[in-house]
Amino acid sequence: MALxxxxxxxxxxxxxxxFxxxxxxxxxxxxxxxxTVEMIESSIFGETSVTRALVCEKDGVPVGMAIWFFSYSTWQARNGLYLEDLYVTPAARGLGAGKAMLKRLAQIAVExxxxxxxxxxxxxxxxAIRVYEAIGAExxxxxxxxxxxGETLKSFAEG
Structure with missing residues (x-):
């Protein structure tokens, strides 16, 4: 088994x-x-996208994903990394895929x-909370x- x-x-x-x-x-x-597939192609992989994705594979087959982007802290005057979604298929849970993606994201943040x-x-x-606490997240x-x-956003923007 290779992740x-x-x-x-x-x-x-x-x-x-x-996913x-x-x-x-x-x-x-x-x-x-x-x-839709087309919306993901545009919003994650489009020319102006600020969003990125990681794919976790087991023996070459996708078993999980992490969707993320850089955020910003005014108090630190530094970027941060925000993980929007992390998902591992049920069959691959317990193999360390989620932790491996979290570790890679931490490396990207440090880099x-x-x-x-x-x-x-x-x-x-x-x-998920148990995994997050096990790696030291608070x-x-x-x-x-x-x-x-939705409509609340549109209404506020227009009003």
Missing amino acids: TIREGVRGDAAALLG IRELAIYEKAEHEVAA NGCGRFEWSVLDWNEP PMSEWIRYRLS
Whole structure:
């Protein structure tokens, strides 16, 4: 069993969409997935994209993904790395794929002088929380994440 982590490429768009759908099903939010292969090709691999992907393969077959981008900390005056989504297929869980992708992202953050590596997790996702705590990550309990989306976002922007 050989796990490899590589930079995602445009040809991975369909596999990434499959992982996104599987993740949405796991998070009980499949109905929220509006992404298409073409949208992923453009938004992750397009000329002006700020988003990147890692693909984890087992023996050459994709088994997981990490979607990430650089963020910014005004207090540190440095970039950070924000992990938008991390997903490993159920059959590959327990092989270290998630931890391997987290480690590669940490390396990317260090290589790029980032002051932080951050992500969010659903409060009920105990398996993921156990992995994150096992690598030394700490929850940011004093912060509450807010979101504008859909019609609320459009309405606020126009008003």
